[in-house]
Amino acid sequence: MRELSVGEVSRRAGVAVSALHFYERKGLIQSLRTAGNQRRYGSDVLRRIAVIRVAQRVGMPLEAVGKAFANLPSGRPPSRDDWAALSALWRDELEQRIAQLHNLKDRLTGCIGCGCLSLEACSLANPGDALAAGGDGPRRWAGE
Amino acid sequence: MRELSVGEVSRRAGVAVSALHFYERKGLIQSLRTAGNQRRYGSDVLRRIAVIRVAQRVGMPLEAVGKAFANLPSGRPPSRDDWAALSALWRDELEQRIAQLHNLKDRLTGCIGCGCLSLEACSLANPGDALAAGGDGPRRWAGE
C-alpha cells in the first residue's frame, strides 16, 4: 500500500512522466504531495491509466474518459465494483465500435463487387446515409 | 464527364472547401486549373475522397492514405480494377482492426470477471504484452 512517486508510476505504467503531469492537469488522475511538493500516487492510479490506454485504443478522446471517471467515487478510492461497472461500460462501447466496423467492411466488400466506391452509387462515406451519422463535422466520438 | 469546381465537389462529397485545399496540399487529390486559375476536378476525385473518409473512420492517418494512393496510376485516371485493388487492401486493414478490437474486448471481459483491470495482473494495456505491440509511443498506426 505504499504510495508511488511519478517515476515509479511512469515505469510501471509505461507512460512518460510528462504524460502523467498532463493527465493530472486534465483531471484524469490525482496525487497527494509530500512536504517537499513531490507527487505521491495511490495504487488506483495504475487502474486509471489502464483505462485511459484502453480508451485511447478505441479512439475515444481523453475528455470522454474524464466524463466516465466522473462516475467514480471522489472521497474513497474506487471499489472493485466501481471498476467493474466502468469496464462493462467500456465493453459496450467496444462492441458498438466493432459493429460499426463490421458494417463498414460489409459495405466496402459490396463496393468491390460493384466496382464503385463512389460517393453517389455507394452509401459508404456518403454524408447523407445512416452510417455517416449526420456527418456535420469530422471526428465526433458520439456518432462516429 | 464534366469537370467539377471546388464548390461542386464540396457539396457532393460533404467536405469543406478548405479541406479540399488541404488534401491537395497533402497530395491526396489533384486538380487542373482554368485560365482564371480556378480548380477543376475529374470525377475520380469523388472516389478518392470516399477512400479518405473510410480511412479516417478506421483511424488511419492521411499520410497512410497518401502512400496507398501512390499505387494508383499517375498518368491516366484510375480504372475500376485499380480501385478494386485498393478497396481489397482497405478491407484487409479493416479486418485486422476488427480482430484487434475483438481481442481487446475479450480481455476486457475477462478483467471484469477477475475484477482487476490492473497493469500488472491483467495484460490489457500492459506495455510488455503482445497486444500492446512494443508500445514505445502512443498513436502508431502500424503496430496499433
Added chain:
DNA sequence: GGTTGACCTCAACTTTGGTTGAGGTTCTAT
C-alpha cells in the same frame, strides 16, 4: 555535507487535420 538523480513549475514547441479571415480575382446572370 556534498553530489547526483529524481523531482518541481512554467512556457514554448510538435503533429495531425483542418478552419477562419483578409485582401483580391473570376464567373455568371441580368
Added chain:
DNA sequence: ATAGAACCTCAACCAAAGTTGAGGTCAACC
C-alpha cells in the same frame, strides 16, 4: 456592364495529446 456569388492565396489560428527545455528544488547515498 455590373452586381453578387464563387473562387484564389497566404497567414494565422484551433484542438488534442502530449514533449522539450530552462531554471530551480528535493532526497538519498556515501
